Amino acid sequence: MSESISRDMLDEIFSQTLKSRVFINRDVLSHEYVPEELPHREEQIAKLGSVLAPALKGSKPSNVFIYGLTGTGKTAVTKYVLKRLVSKAVEVGVDIDTCYVNTRQDDTTYRVILKLGECIGLKLPFTGISTAEAYRRFIKVVNTRNSIMVVVLDEIDFLIKKQGDELLYRLTRSGDELKNAKISIIGITNDLKLVEDLDPRVRSSLGEIELVFPPYNAIQLEDILKQRAKLAFHPNAISDDVISLCAALAAREHGDARRALDLLRVAGEIAEREGASNVSVNHVYKALREIEKDRARELISTMPLHNKLILLAIYILTKNGGKATTGEVYSQYRTLCQTLGIESVTQRRVSDIISELDMVGIINAQVVSRGRYGKTRIISLAIPNETVVESLKEDIYIAPLLSRY
Numbered sequence: 001m002s003e004s005i006s007r008d009m010l011d012e013i014f015s016q017t018l019k020s021r022v023f024i025n026r027d028v029l030s031h032e033y034v035p036e037e038l039p040h041r042e043e044q045i046a047k048l049g050s051v052l053a054p055a056l057k058g059s060k061p062s063n064v065f066i067y068g069l070t071g072t073g074k075t076a077v078t079k080y081v082l083k084r085l086v087s088k089a090v091e092v093g094v095d096i097d098t099c100y101v102n103t104r105q106d107d108t109t110y111r112v113i114l115k116l117g118e119c120i121g122l123k124l125p126f127t128g129i130s131t132a133e134a135y136r137r138f139i140k141v142v143n144t145r146n147s148i149m150v151v152v153l154d155e156i157d158f159l160i161k162k163q164g165d166e167l168l169y170r171l172t173r174s175g176d177e178l179k180n181a182k183i184s185i186i187g188i189t190n191d192l193k194l195v196e197d198l199d200p201r202v203r204s205s206l207g208e209i210e211l212v213f214p215p216y217n218a219i220q221l222e223d224i225l226k227q228r229a230k231l232a233f234h235p236n237a238i239s240d241d242v243i244s245l246c247a248a249l250a251a252r253e254h255g256d257a258r259r260a261l262d263l264l265r266v267a268g269e270i271a272e273r274e275g276a277s278n279v280s281v282n283h284v285y286k287a288l289r290e291i292e293k294d295r296a297r298e299l300i301s302t303m304p305l306h307n308k309l310i311l312l313a314i315y316i317l318t319k320n321g322g323k324a325t326t327g328e329v330y331s332q333y334r335t336l337c338q339t340l341g342i343e344s345v346t347q348r349r350v351s352d353i354i355s356e357l358d359m360v361g362i363i364n365a366q367v368v369s370r371g372r373y374g375k376t377r378i379i380s381l382a383i384p385n386e387t388v389v390e391s392l393k394e395d396i397y398i399a400p401l402l403s404r405y
């Protein structure tokens, strides 16, 4: 009985999708898709292209350091230019090796070297040899290739934060070890602060050329979305209103194209789920809520325990619509720590964590003056109570505390 129900339910879901008049090709809105055209990035494409072009004549291109906030097209532009470079190289018969590594995924020096090896047909063991030995074998193979190798290290801040800039340093100095080949590096980061923290020697050789990707404005985002929507949706399923709204909402954040595309995709998915024949403005608002909820959950579930406890303290103090001061949050937090039998962090640290929570948009913390009592912050939640509860419930230490309040 229950089996046949669930089979019917699945049948319903499948045929809903098959019947869909909303999407032609949803994949076009995915993060991995690299479009044929990248509007409003002509300048960056031309610049990167002209830096890399000497590779076509066998000269080593300058290293490039690319930075800009998330969703400003850094990865898309770099992949696009590399793809075009490789096809030109094939056309004119020049050897260019390219290798793209995302160091958020491959976040140790060893794994990066493993990936670099793979790109030139070198199979390194997953374990058993030292990083230095892996690097030595990699360089040896590069040396036999008589080619230019363009290495892209994307989201390089992850590697540097975890392992330092040793590999970068070695790669930028690889010229000394290489006779028949050359390595150029394109380093990409979302973290603008990273640039200042780098070893000055690495910074100066990596940043021979620096390329900045500014955020998109609402009008630019609209162009990007329009081009993508043409490929993704049935013509009657999408309207300019919907696209403008997605663009405006994403521009309000910081001009993040990924966010704009996510909104459009999720709005389309909601329309499809509801069996609607077109995406409406209402679907976009629903999508916004869904995305914000997912984002908050992700942020909260990956926070350290004390950040979660401080968030819980704020929730307890404000769940009935109230607001709390820094001092109240601190004492509630201490009570929670006592209940758990763990040591609390200092008031100073609590204050920093409150700022962090404010910065990522989970709470609002407004500084107010209390006359001769100095300043305090008036704190409230910036996300719905349910989202806090659902996210904190996943933590095995916090869950029992939650049920007390």
Ligand code: ADP
Residues within 6 Å of the ligand: 029, 030, 031, 032, 033, 034, 035, 037, 038, 039, 040, 041, 068, 069, 070, 071, 072, 073, 074, 075, 076, 077, 213, 224, 257, 258, 261
């Ligand atoms: P970043 O690497 O800077 O975080 P991405 O290159 O991953 O940003 O871009 C985010 C998403 O937006 C990707 O799906 C990408 O294809 C798309 N995108 C970014 N800029 C453009 C553009 N100018 N034209 C079309 N799509 C773009």
Ligand code: MG
Residues within 6 Å of the ligand: 074, 075, 076, 154, 155
């Ligand atoms: Mg990227």
